[in-house]
Structures are given as structure tokens and as C-alpha cells.
Amino acid sequence: MTNICNNLFFDAEAPILYEVDAHIVGSSPATRRMKQMLTAVSPSDAPVMLSGDTGSGKERAATAIHHASGRKGQLVAVNCAAIPGELLESELFGYEKGAFTGADERRVGLIEMADGGTLFLDEIGDMPLALQSKLLRVLESREIQRVGGREHIAVDFRLVTATHRRLTEAVADGKFRADLFYRINVLPVPVPPLGDRLDEIPELIDRMLRDHSEQNTHANLPHFAMDAIERLQAHSWPGNIRELRNVVDRAIVMFPGRMLHAAEVDNFLLLSETDGAPNGKAPGAGIAVGDQDAVLKLLQEKGAIDIRMILRDMEIGMIDGALQVCEGNVTGAAQALGLQRTTLIEKIKKYGIKKP
Numbered sequence: 227m228t229n230i231c232n233n234l235f236f237d238a239e240a241p242i243l244y245e246v247d248a249h250i251v252g253s254s255p256a257t258r259r260m261k262q263m264l265t266a267v268s269p270s271d272a273p274v275m276l277s278g279d280t281g282s283g284k285e286r287a288a289t290a291i292h293h294a295s296g297r298k299g300q301l302v303a304v305n306c307a308a309i310p311g312e313l314l315e316s317e318l319f320g321y322e323k324g325a326f327t328g329a330d331e332r333r334v335g336l337i338e339m340a341d342g343g344t345l346f347l348d349e350i351g352d353m354p355l356a357l358q359s360k361l362l363r364v365l366e367s368r369e370i371q372r373v374g375g376r377e378h379i380a381v382d383f384r385l386v387t388a389t390h391r392r393l394t395e396a397v398a399d400g401k402f403r404a405d406l407f408y409r410i411n412v413l414p415v416p417v418p419p420l421g422d423r424l425d426e427i428p429e430l431i432d433r434m435l436r437d438h439s440e441q442n443t444h445a446n447l448p449h450f451a452m453d454a455i456e457r458l459q460a461h462s463w464p465g466n467i468r469e470l471r472n473v474v475d476r477a478i479v480m481f482p483g484r485m486l487h488a489a490e491v492d493n494f495l496l497l498s499e500t501d502g503a504p505n506g507k508a509p510g511a512g513i514a515v516g517d518q519d520a521v522l523k524l525l526q527e528k529g530a531i532d533i534r535m536i537l538r539d540m541e542i543g544m545i546d547g548a549l550q551v552c553e554g555n556v557t558g559a560a561q562a563l564g565l566q567r568t569t570l571i572e573k574i575k576k577y578g579i580k581k582p
């Protein structure tokens with residue numbers, strides 16, 4: 227890899243590096259190393275395996291590879307963990323009319339859709355063993371057969387896979403085929419956790435806010451004060467960049483045009499850690515969003531406060547605010563709060579919140 231990386235700045239590679247840079251924010255040493263690897267692997271047709279913790283940006287990296295590769299076809303992303311095993315085969319390979327009950331018409335599969343482009347198989351470790359054998363055959367023959375079909379269809383796609391766990395352990399446990407592992411692990415690229423790239427948190431926040439304002443031209447963006455940034459840089463980030471995105475999305479909804487300080491960030495992080503279900507763990511500094519004085523007064527008066535109740539009130543306030551900003555649209559409010567739609571509906575019911 228050293229040789230490849232040393233050659234990075236050849237003119238021919240400049241446009242590739244530019245594409246990678248456009249998708250991957252950050253200039254910390256860990257991110258620079260990843261970008262160099264992505265730049266080196268993008269022009270090749272060999273399979274890439276991205277490994278990294280959940281939310282660290284593996285799908286982003288796959289998108290960068292696809293765009294930097296110059297392949298004309300589309301990027302087709304499939305989350306192997308999200309599709310039940312029995313459905314995954316027909317999703318990937320497609321099917322002919324009458325192949326099984328309910329197959330009323332022919333359906334082109336996702337592998338065929340990736341012809342000329344890139345097939346991104348996320349959470350490849352969750353693919354059932356029987357399907358692993360079929361995938362291996364496709365990689366070797368470069369052909370597929372639809373479920374219930376006889377025709378051999380030639381496919382030309384670049385394979386990118388991702389996993390958040392050690393596939394070598396799954397191989398040792400007999401849960402992942404060794405031959406497939408070696409076939410897909412040709413160009414391994416580790417995606418660093420946010421904990422290894424804390425320096426670039428301000429850059430990431432800027433990009434997230436810029437993306438938001440490009441999509442919402444009248445957006446009144448929040449600002450993160452220095453003490454807020456310091457607090458973010460002291461956090462451990464188990465949910466990686468996805469967790470940071472949730473914090474930024476909450477700030478957009480709850481602090482439009484306002485400055486966030488460490489206390490607000492503490493509250494947001496506490497909500498991230500508990501998925502909105504307060505567990506009584508005390509935050510680092512302040513505890514109320516915007517109304518710290520009231521909490522201090524309560525503490526002086528009563529000598530103790532119930533943090534769970536305060537967090538509950540904050541949660542209600544955030545949900546209420548998000549619903550107002552999204553004019554009662556639950557899907558939009560759920561996205562803004564970084565919650566699953568169903569989780570938000572449960573919370574709305576639980577707290578008896580009225581939609582505007």
C-alpha cells in the first residue's frame with residue numbers, strides 16, 4: 227500500500243482525489259489515510275472491503291469509491307442485515323414470473339441493476355451461508371440466473387462490501403465461507419471511528435450545516451460555541467458520525483439561529499446515549515436546555531432535583547418543537563430528531579403530545 231500511497235499525487239489521480247474529497251469530510255491523519263486508500267482503490271475493478279464501527283461512514287466511503295471510479299452505471303446499495311434471508315436471494319437475483327407464489331411478473335434483481343456500476347453489500351457478514359455460495363459463483367462466473375429462470379445473464383459490476391464485525395471470526399466459527407472471504411477481501415479499507423478523528427468535528431459540523439442549508443434555503447442555522455465544540459471533542463462517540471449527525475439535526479430543530487453551549491450539548495449527548503429514555507445518569511455540566519437558571523433555583527429551593535423528570539420534559543419539548551417545525555409531519559419530525567418513525571409515534575402516544 228505504501229507504494230500506491232506515495233504515488234497519490236500524480237496528475238492522473240487528482241480528479242479521483244477530488245471526488246473522494248467531495249464525499250469524505252475531514253483532514254485528520256486517520257481520515258487522510260483513509261482518503262489515500264480510497265483514492266488508490268477507486269480506479270481498480272477489484273473488490274473492496276470496508277470495515278469499521280457502526281455509523282463511521284462506510285456507506286459514504288462506498289459512495290466515494292463509486293463516484294471516483296468513473297463507472298457509468300449506478301451504485302446499488304443493499305443492507306444484507308435489513309432484508310430477511312429468504313427475501314434477500316430474490317432481491318439480489320431477481321425472479322421470473324411464476325417462480326414462486328406471488329411472483330406475478332418478472333423482476334430484475336439488484337445485482338443486474340448494478341450492471342456497469344457498483345454493488346455495495348453492507349453488513350455482508352449477515353448474509354446466509356446458502357446465499358454466500360451463490361454470490362461466490364456470481365463473482366467467479368460474472369453471470370447470474372434469476373430465481374426460477376434458466377437464462378445466464380452476464381453482469382459487470384464492481385463489488386464493495388462492508389462489515390462492522392471481524393469477518394475472520396465468523397470464518398473461524400463456520401458462519402462465513404472462507405473462500406468468499408478471500409474473494410471479497412482483496413482491497414481492505416478500514417474506516418476510522420469518530421473517536422480517532424475528533425479534530426475534524428468542527429469541519430464535519432460545518433459540512434452538515436451547509437448540506438442542510440443547501441436543501442432548505444431559508445434555514446436559520448444554529449451555531450456551536452467553543453465550549454460546545456470542546457464538549458463534543460471530549461465525548462466517546464459510540465454511534466460515530468451518525469451520532470454526531472443526530473446532535474446537529476437536534477440543534478437545527480431546537481436552536482435555529484441560536485448559539486449552543488456546553489450545557490445544551492451535554493443534554494443532547496445524554497439523549498443520544500439513552501435513546502431518549504432517561505436513565506438517571508448525570509450530564510457533565512448544565513442540565514436544562516436554555517433554562518439553567520430555573521434548574522438552579524429548583525436545586526436551591528428543594529436541595530435536589532429529579533433529573534429523569536427534567537429530561538422527560540426536555541424530550542417532550544424537543545418532540546413538540548420538531549412537530550411544530552415540521553408542521554405535524556411525523557416522518558419529518560422523526561428525521562429531524564434522529565429517531566425511528568415508530569419510536570417517535572410511541573413517544574407521542576406515551577406523553578400524550580398533541581400534533582399542531
Ligand SMILES: Nc1ncnc2c1ncn2[C@@H]1O[C@H](COP(=O)(O)OP(=O)(O)OP(=O)(O)O)[C@@H](O)[C@H]1O
Pocket residue numbers: 249250251252278279280281282283284285286287348390430433434467468471
Ligand atoms: N465524512 C462524512 N462527512 C459527513 N457526513 C458523514 C461522513 N461520514 C458519514 N457521514 C454521515 O454519517 C451517517 C452514517 O454514515 P454511514 O451510513 O455511511 O455509516 P455506516 O458506517 O455505513 O453505518 P452502518 O454501520 O450503520 O451501516 C450518515 O448520515 C452519513 O451521511
